[in-house]
Every structure is written in structure tokens, then in C-alpha cells.
Amino acid sequence: MPDDTRRERDLILAPNEHAFILDETKGNIVNYVGPHKTSLANTDQPVVFNSNTKRFERCLLEKAIQLFAIAPEGWYVMLKNPAKDGKPPTPGTANSLPPLDIGRKVNIPGPVAFAPWPGQMVRVIQGHHLRSNQYLIVRVYDEEAARVNWTNAVMKPAAPEDAAEAKPENNIPDLTLGKLLVIKGTEVSFYIPPTGVEVVLEPHNKEYVREAVTLERLEYCILLDEDGNKRFIKGPAVVFPKPTETFINKDGSRKFRAIELSEIIGLYIKVIAPYEDNGKTYEVGDELFITGKDQMIYFPRPEHAIIRYGEQEVHYSAAIPAGEARYVLNRSNGQIRLVKGPCMLLPDPRKEVIVRRVIDPKLVEIWFPGNDEALEYNRRLMEMTRKEKGEEFVSERALKAALPAAAATMGMTEEAAPAAPSAEFAGDAFKRKQKYTPPRTITLDTRYEGAVAINVWTGYAVLAVNKTGERKVIVGPKTYLLEYDEILEIMKLSTGTPKQDERLLKTVYLRVLHNKVSDVIDAETSDLCPVKMRVSYRVNFEGEPEKWFNVENYVKFLTDHTRSMLRNAIKRHGIEAFYSKSIQIIRDTIIGASSDGGKRPGLTFEENGMRIYDVEVLDVTIGDETISNLLVQSQHSAVQQTLELAAEQRAFEVHQQKEAIRQNIAKTDAETQQLFLDLQMAEAAKRLQLKLAQIAADAEADQRKLDAQLAQQQGLDTVNKAELARQDAKLTLEISIMERRQRQRLDELKAEVEAVVSKAQAVSPQLIAALQSFSEKALAERVAESMSPLAILGGKSVAEVFAQLVKGTILEQALAPSPLPDAAPKKK
Template identity: 45%
Template sequence: MSNTDEYPQRGRHQGDLVVKPQEYVYILDETKGQVSVIVGPQKMSLAGTDKPVRYDVEKRRFTESTPEEAINLFVSAPKGSYVELQNPSEKGEEHPRGGMISSITELDHGYKVNITGPAFFALWPGQVASVLEGHNLRSNQYLVCRVYDDETAKESLHEAVIKTQTEETAKSASTNLLPKGDDLATGKLFVIRGTDVSFFIPPNGIEVLPDSDRNYVRAAVTLEQLEYCILLDENGDKRFERGPQVVFPKPTERFLKRQVGGAEEKRSAPGKKRTTTVTRRFRAIELNDISGIYIKVIAPYTEGKREYKEGEELWVTGKEQRIYFPRPEHSLIKYGDRAVHYAVAIPKGESKYVLDRDTGEIRTIEGPAMYLSDPRKEVIVRRILDADRANLWFPGNEAVITYNQVLAETATSKAEGFVTERQYRSQNLAKSSTLRGVDSIASFSSTEGLIHGTAPIFDEADFDEAVYDQPDEIVGETMSRKAHFTKPIAIEIDARMDGAIKIRPWTGYAIQIVNGLGERRIVQGPAVVQLAYDEELESFSMSTGTPKSADSIIRDVYLRVLNNRVSDKVVVETADMVKVEITLNYRVNFTGDPNKWFNVENYVQHLCNNVRSMLRNIAKQHDIQSFYNDYINIIRNLITPVTEGERGGRLFEENGMLVTEVEVLECEIGDEEIQGMLEEAQRKTAATLIELNQNQKLFQLDTAKADLDRQRAELETHTSSVLEGEERKRMVEHQKTEVAEHELTVASTKRRFDEGMAHINNDTKKKKEEQDAELKLQSLADKSEAAR
């Protein structure tokens, strides 16, 4: 339905146009091209050349329309609102008068006036009106205004509607809160703050600019403690404001924003779905004794008595400054996506290599400690072991071998022998993700400047605000460098391969460590040794095979000093020219001065050569019969003689090696016939002993069988009596159950009988009441009939 009655209507002729009160319509005379305005209440008969038209604001022209669609309502602005009227009347005529037909008047095209409500009027043809609410401001809101006509603004400045927050500023509000004099220049921007003004309607010549969301009232930034905001001016200057306060921008300033979402919103609202939003508030960096920030001075400044020069680098930790607020002269240097550097946790028994970038010295930091390195001059490095050392120091440990291969591939120079922590993490973690305790990361791009990525574009027309796309810690100016992210405080500590090389000699083992100056030290297990960067493990050789030979050796760094066992085969010849092959097993310890233990390069071959010589000598002093019958005692007494009733050992003074025991495993005669004769004699003796042992075992078996039969009979008798008792008990329980079920049946039957009788009694009583009622009604009917 349109604003007017359906056309044509009863009492109205074809071609009549009725305009109600508070309505107006434009009529075009096609013969003259003149547009008139009819203001209700009015009735007009339209000629054939009169056409209703509407004014198209976008096209700035009149378009033909139906009578219903051509009718317009009055412009209505209640109190507290105002009308922005474009193209006001040139002759000063207010508005078309009601109930009249008025010809078009001359308009001041291109001009605009503000009419304060209450206002209620029709528009001249060609005029455009927008009704706006007066701007109510809270203390944390503001308006951005622009002078579009300086002359008009100066004349009508007193017409501005301004309600101040306090009575003290109410009298001089229009002069003190608005620009005046030369400041009222066309295009001048200024801000109306909510702390000063609670309500504002601009005068002529001044307009309020909407933001990109078409909102006229804008929100300032309310900062709390430990918060700040960043404002970027059109000239590139930055302004940092700390809380607590309400921050209003200058007309040419924009608030920088940061993205908020995901984990941060999840922490504040656990049940809320994660989304990504933006905020204009930044959090100050909170530092402690184990965290710091790396800063580049990008502009000279003076603070206190100290002057800071451009290009100077600063290292600020929580010991010097607990709360850090950025300043325009600072640019944070970040590695990866974090700006805060945290201390490295070095547990007890672990250590780290730290390279001094100025002197080249590599020192070892031992735990337990929370080590916060100064990135200006300290770099945590990892030592590279070549394949031979990795296999020798960590035998069978594939993870260590793979880890050192990755380090070697990462190193920029093979001669350095180390790789920095950042090099390793930024380039090779993806390749070595199989190593436990190491996370894969992506390479970070290197970007220097205000904002990581593409800079925002500012448009003066819509006053868009920049989005500062950085995490919480990245504030102000930043410099990105390729690196692994700095570890947070809460970390899973697994430093088996992250720190200095750690050697764990087991119980009964010893190692010899030699440093770059040739100084050595012996460490006996159990122990944990953190190798300094210039320290190496001294290796030694051991003969292998049986018999031991210097042609087959292995190398090792772990010397077994307790309960060591060495096996060997020795061929000797007796006095009667019979060759005998003896298999031996030596038990060896190392005693005395530990500095002697590694003096012999191949202690196994040294031991075997000396014992072989001694055995060949003693064998020549016995014939085969006497030697074969007592070869164990002969050999043991030779190698580990008995002194004062106790069996001692054989000590090798040159390296502190002590043979505490020798085990003779086998003695084999080279002549098979002699071997057979000796074995036959021993076989007969053994057979006699075996027969005796078998007879003793048969007797024991018969005795045990008789005992078992007796125990079985007793068990069967006991089991039978137990079963009979259980059966009697079960029968008694069954009888009790049957009696209980019978009682339940009787009770149920009685309950159903009682319920049936009660139902019958209720039915009988109900029927009797119905019969009594019928008799009573019949009696009343009879009486009524008799009365008639």
C-alpha cells in the first residue's frame, strides 16, 4: 500500500491528486518544464501535461513516477536531532507552505546547512535532507569533525549545540571547545572529546565525519594498568600512551591494532568458540630474572644522564626493568615469532656450551641453572662429533650418530666443529624430527619495519584504522630474524642432546680425558662427566679372537677396571714332548694409581703374552700324566700363587693390572691316543660314581611316591565329607525357599480377594445410590403432576 488512498477512489475523478497533511508531491509541467511542489492538505486535478515526478538524489534529476509513489512525507527531526539540508533556498524562504501549490524557487546549489530539531517541513524541488541524531558522547567516546565552509562556520559558530560534561565549561563551550580564528580553515580536522562534551550538534560550515562503519560516534581507547596503545600519525610519527587513562587520537592519527584470537580467547572464556578479532590495546612486556628483550636503538635519545646513540643494541632483563613499555626510539629484535628471550633450563648434571662472540672462547655452563644468555655477545653452540668419535664414545647409539650427522650438515664451515643453536633449530629440525625432544619448525621470513608483512593503507576519507598483525609480545618497531622461537618458561625438559657432551662411565669402568693443553684426568664410574669444549676421550686398543692376536684389534674409550674378563687359548708342550691346548679365562682388576691404567696401549695382548710365556715354562717341568691329572692347580698356583694361606693375584706394575683369578676351562691333549687312554681311565671312575648316584635317586623316588599315595587317600576322605555336608545344607536352603514362595503365593491370593470384594462393594453401593436418585426424581415428578 502507498502513502495515499488507492487510486482511483470513490468521490475522486480520474486525474485528481489528493495530498494529505504532512505530505507533498512534485508535479512537472511538460509544456513549460517547470516543477511545482504541492503541499497537503490539497486536491488538484492533473492536466494531461502534468506528470508526478520524484527527485533522484544519486542522478541529480527528476524522474517520472506514479501518483502514489510520487508523494513524499515531510522531513521530521525531533528535538535532539538535526537535519543536514543540501541546496538551501537562495531567497531565504524557509520551506514550501502547507495547503498551497508553490513554484520552484532559486536554490543555493552546493551549499549545506544544519537545522536543529525540532523541525518539520517539506522540501523544495532539488533539495536533499538527511536527519541525524544529535551526537551523545560518553567519556570514552569522541567525534571527528571537519570544516567544509570556513566563512559560514565563523558566522554560525555560536549556533552549535554543545552540552558539556561540567557546568564550569558550559558558558564558553562554543569558543573554547571549537576551533576559532585561523584554525577555522576549510578542510581543518578537529576532535570533540567525550570528556569535555556530552552532546553535540555542529553549526553550519562544520560536519561530523563517520568512520568506515558509518558510525559518527567513535570509541576512544580505555587503558588499564600495564596496557598501552600506539597511535600512528600521517607523517609517520608514533605516539605511545600508557594506562590507566582514556586515549583520544589527534585527527590525523590512527590506532594500531593487533589480532587476538585462538588461545587467548580460549583462556578467558573456556566454553567460547575460538575466533579472531582485533584490539587496539597492547600489553606491556613483563620481565623477570630469567627473561629479557633485545633492543635496537633506531633514533638517538637521552634518558636520565645517559645518551643512547642510533644503532646501539640494548639487552634489558627483569633484573634491570620488571615492566617494559616500548618507545619510538626502540626496535625489538626478535628471533622467530617471539620478542621475549627466556632463560635456558640447565638441569642438574647437564651443561651448555656458550661461545663468546668477541673473544671466540667457548665455555661450559653447568647446571642446575637458569641461564639467560646475552644475545649481543653470547651464542649457545652445539659441538659436532665426527662419525668415528660418535661411534667410539657412544657405541650402538644410532640417535647420537644421526644427530651429529645433522649437525655436520648444518655447519657453515667444517673446520669450526660446532653449530649455533639458532642455525640448528632454524634449518634442520624438520630433517631430524625423529630425535626425541626436538620440535619441527618452519623457516621464518626476514622483515624489517613497522609491521610484519604488507603495510596497511590509510585513507583520509574513511579514517580506516591500521591492524597491527602481531602477537602480544611483538610491539612497536620489530626486526625479524630467521631462528627458532625462543623457548617459553613452561617447557618439557629433554636435554640429552641439547647441551654439552655428557659421558656416563658405568660402575667398574674408567675413562681418560685429555684437554687441549695435553692435561689429563682419570674418571672412574659410576660418574657423569660434562666434557669441556676442548676435551677429548683417550682411546686404547684391545686384541680380540681366541687365541688373542695383535692382528685383530678393536678400539675403545671405556676401560673395564673391575671384574674384567679376558679369555685366551695357549698351546704348551710337556717334558715328554706332548702338546696340550689350554683354554683360560682371566679375571682382571685395575688397582693402584689410576694414572697408570692407560699406560699400556693394548693391555689384553700384554696380559696374554706374559701368561703364555709363564705357562710354556711350567709345562716343560711336568710329564703329560702328572700335568693332565693336576693341570688346574698347576696353572692357578702359577698365575695366582698362594701366599700365607691366601690366594693372591698377579700384579703388572706397568699399568696397575691385577689378575685376581684364572679359570681353566679346558685342557685338550694334542695326541689322540694318549688323550683316549687318559679319558678311558676317567670314564670308568665316572661310571662307578654315576651308578651310585642313580641308586640313591631311585630310593628317594620310591619314598616320595609312598608319601604321595598316603596324602591322596587322606584328601579324598576329607573331600567326601565336605561334599556331603554341602549337600545337606543345600537341601535345607531349598526347603526354606519353597516355604517362603508358598507364603508369598497365599498373601498374593488374599490381596487379590480383598481387592475384588472391595470392588464389588463399591459397585453395589454405586448402583444403590443411582436407584435412590431415580426414585427421588420419580417422586418429585409425581408430586408435580399431582399439583397440576
């Protein structure tokens, strides 16, 4: 137990360790620095310094042992309350506390390692590495120390050629107390502040190194200074703010895309500060409308403010297809003009606005009969005009504001109005504000967006009248766009059969081609018999179109005149004459008698250019029933007599046709018999010709066969002759070859014989003795073998040839055959 107590009171410090020990009798604090070993007294108390409370706190001995403040290369130590002599505690000893410079702070770059004095606060910070798009904000906390130690700052240049500029002594800034400075990564790649200067932490992410804004092309950022001024910077650039500036941030982005403009896209700008650009001066309050004609890419500037209508920043053109138009109101003088398509209309919002015309429901029913959708649309527009104090038009802007509520009933969609772009222009591509689908298409629904369009069909015409009294006739087929002050003149036409004025048809469409007007006319003949006629007139409008609308009710005008003409004409005829020729009388009266070409002149009305070119008589009725019955009976009798005559005529024609048929049958039979005989004679002649042709053919075939055999024999003879000639030539060639070979062989043998003779003549006695020693007989056999060619040429055996050759020589005895026992030698 005593050993454990002693061991607990022993302070053993390794290198790089130190401990604070409080002497409770004196209150002094001793800094023991390793390597060191000591035994603590009972009055010695281990303590640690709490940098937050700035007090020494008692603790166990193990907790009192602390490491040195170590800053390797590239790090630095921020030391508060340094020693006045600037010396750290000595290692391996117990160090008493020296006087400290309380409240001061110094920066010590590494490499360095020391034990802090009691009461000192140490913070080891890594040196600040900066990329080209990073920066630091430093603050001068000690003006005098900063000026003295500014040249001791560790500042590595971003590029070797900038080394001179990066030296602190070459560029000493204003080091007023509290001054904020920016250390840019484009100039300095590594930085350790000197004493008197500290690096300010970024308040959001608690980092020393701050990120600059890297702008690409078509990007910009906005810097807001503490004095309220803004600075707009365009890319490409790396943007470092001033110490008093902050980046304007929207939706987490500090950079924005420039606004793409074109000839059909524009921005409505308000000048909020005077400036001069391209030699032109702009004052506060001026309004600008910038389109792609002025500049294709728009970057905001401090003197500009975008005027928005609701959420709409960018103003887009309205597509006006061919055959359509828009009403444009001049806000300065109140004049409304008509802009016709095809074109892209981009109104200047400073003085122009697109409006929609409100038409009275009664006119809508007449102009667009049966179009309930158009009627409902104009009813909605009229409700909006009441809210806008009785205006006769509705602006596009007001209509778009009310669009979500009225879209379902007006037959419109949000797609008809271009959506406003987002205020944040971030990203790599422009975002078009139309709906695109592959392949790229734009959906246009402009039925109710443009000017009032009147579709005049083929064969129709309308009359447009403006407020100054000017008249214009539009003949179809054509689509006419009404000016804002134009209306269509209404006609009131009689209806019913016969035509009456009790119910009038209101319309603006005049049928000028192939018009049809029906009527019923009551008249009286010269014998006071009433008749009723139902007719249908075919009418065209000809000549000058301006005259067509001179008569308001052309139907009543036409029927009254034709009734008078027909009554007058019928009054001149009796009932029987009229009834028999009623159609002719009516047509001749109305459209005139037929000319030589069969055409009728028609009835022309000079007042309005109307001409009746044809009339159809649908029915003629006699008003007196008794007269009608008599006429019917008279007609029946005439018809009966006509039918009887027709029956007799038909019987005569039948008998005549029967006899003609019999004659034709007899004539046909005779012709058939004659034709049959002619055919038989022709057949016999054909058979005779066939037999003669067969005989001639057989004779010719036999002759050809004989000729063929003869030709074949002649060919065989030729072949045999050629074959024999070839064999003869072959044998001749072989004999010739053999003769040449024999001559050649004879020459060879002759040469050999001569050689042998020459050799034999050259034989010496010594050679003969040698031959005898090597067996004369064997030698003779070999010589005989060599002489075989000579024997062949002479027809003798080899032995005979050789014997003749060596006759009289020693070899003769060697070649002589041995005599057989008991046999006498043969004579040669």
C-alpha cells in the same frame, strides 16, 4: 468522467505536506504548502526535485505531494541552498521561489518543521550521543560560518562539573577550512554541529559515531600518523586518535597484550631511534636483550624493533637437567664454553648462540657402541656442516630451521624447541609457549640437544684429553660432559685365545674392577714334556688413575709377562710332580703363596697400576699322549688301591655299628620295662590319693550342707522376729492414731455439747412457741440426729441421751413415744 478529471486536477494538501507545481507557460515553480486546496490548470505540471541529478522531474500529482522536513528534539537538519532571507515557505499558501544562496549549507537544530524551497536539499540527522569510549571527527567546510556559528553548536558536557569547559565559547579551536577536529565522548555526551562544521562518516561502517579503543591493564595500542610516526599507548586508558591518526589493526584487533617476561624469557631489541631512559642514552643501531631481570612486563615503544629469527620473537631458556650440559659459542671471539646443569640457560643472542657438536662416525661407533640412533644423528649433523662450509658445529637456530625435515630420523620433536608467540597479544590471559597437561607438566627430550655426555658405568674408567694435552681420568659410576675440545683416548686391546695382535679391539672404556682376561699358555717341564694351560686372570686397576692408561694394550702386556713367569716355573718341575700339583704351582707363581691368613699378595704391574688378585686354572693338558696315558694308568692303580682300602674300612665300620646298635636295643628294652613298673606304682598311688580326696570332699560337703541349713533357720528366725516387730509397731501406730482421733473427736463433741447447752440455755419462751408451731417432733428428730456423737461416747442411744438432756422440759413430751393400743406403757 468530467468529475474524475476535475478531481485529478485538484491539489489537496494536509498540514505538514507541500508540492512543487511547474507553470509550463512561464517556467516558474510554485511551492504549495498545506493545509491548502487548489485546482490546477492544464499548464500546471507536478514535479519533484532529484537531489542526485539536481533536476526537477515531472511526476504524477500523488508523487509530487511530499512531507515537511521535520527534526524533533535532539535531531538537526542539514539544509543545502538556503534562502537568502532565511525564511521558509508560508503554510496554507502558494509560495513563489525566492532567491537561494546556492552552494551554501546550514545546520538547523530541532525541534523544527518546514517545507523546503524548490532546489533545496534537506537531510534530517539524529543528534550524536556519545559514550565515554566514543568520539566524532568533524570537518570545517565553511571557515567564516564556522567562526560565526561556533557558539551555536549544541554540546552537552559528559559530567555536570565539566559544563563550563564544554561551552563552545570557552574553547574555540582552530577553524581553518578543511580542519579536522575530534569530539571526545569523555568531554561531550551530546553534539549537534553548528553551521560551517559537518560530522565525517566512518568509511567502513558508514556511521558518524566512532568507537575509541578501551585499554585494560597489560594492553596497548598503536596509532599511525600520516607523517609515518607511531604512537604507543598503554592501558588502562580510553584512546582517542588524532584526526590524522589511524589505529594499527591486525587480525581484526586494534589492541594487543603486553609481552610477559621472566628471568628465563627475553626479547632481542634493535634501537631504531635515539632516546633516553632512566638517565641512560641509547643510540640508533644499539642492540638490547631485555629479560625479566630488567622488566617483567614489556610494552613496545616507537624506538624499538624486535629482531626475529624466522617466526621466533621471544627467546626462551633451554632447560639443562642435572648431568647434562650445552655448548655455547661466543660470537665475538669464537670461544665455546660448556654450561652444566641443572640450570636454565638463556643465551644472550647479541653475542651467544647454542651449538651442537659434530662427532666423526668412527668415534661415535667407539664412544657409543651399538647406538645406531646416535650414529644416524651425527651423520645428519655432518651433512648440515657440509652445507655450512665445513663447520665443526651446528647452531641451534640452523638445526631448528632444518628440524621439520630431519625430525623423523634424528629422534627429535618440535616440542623440544619452544614455539614463538603470536604477534597479536589479545585476550585476557598470557599464553605460555610450552605444552601443558593437567597436572601441569613439561616434556623434555634433550638426548641430542646438549653437550656430549659419556656415561661411565661402575667398574669402568675413561681418559679425556683436550687439544692442549691435558689428561683427565673419569672413574665410574659417573656421567662426564666433554668439553668442546676434549676427546676420549682410544685403547687397542689384543683379542682371541690365546691373545694375539692380529685383531685388536678399539675401545675407550677401561674395566678397572673385576676385569677378566683369559689366555692359553704352552710350556715344557724339566723332563721335556709339553703342557698346555688355559687360565683366566682376575684383574683390578689400583693406585693413581693417571697411570692406568700408560700402557696402550694392557692385555698384551699382561699375557706376555704371565706366560714368561709360568714357563719358567713349570721348567723347574717334572711332569709327574707338575701334573699332580698343577693348579697350586700356577696360582703360587702368578699371585704368590698363601699367607697365614689364607690371602695371596697378587701380581702388581707398576707401569699402569694393574694387579692380578686371582687366577682360575680352567684346564691343563699334557702334550705327549704316551706320557699322558702312563700318568693316567698310574693314577688308575693308585685309585684302585685306595678304593679297596676304603671298602675294607667301610666293612669294619659297618660291623662295629651293628654291634653298637644291638647293645643300644637291649639297654633300651630294660629301661622301657623299668619305666613301665614305675608308671604302675605311680598310678596306684594316684588312685589312693583320689579316693581319699573323694571321702574328704563328701564329708566336707555334708558339713557345709548342715551349716547352710542352720544358717537358713537362723535367718528365718531373724526374719520372723523382724516381721513380728514390724506388725507390732504397725498396730501400736494404728492404736495411737485411733486414740488421737478419739481424743480429737471427744474434744469436738464436747465443744458441740457445750455449744448445744449454751444454745439450749438461750432458748426463750418465744422460741419454744415457735418450735411447737413448726412441729415439735420433727425438731426433736433433728436434735436427736445431732446428738448421735454423744450417744456413741456414752454407750447410749441418741434418744436416751437427748431425753436425759431435755428431761423436765417441754420437749420431753414431744420425744415420748406414743402408747400402743391395748398395751401398757413400759417402765424405765
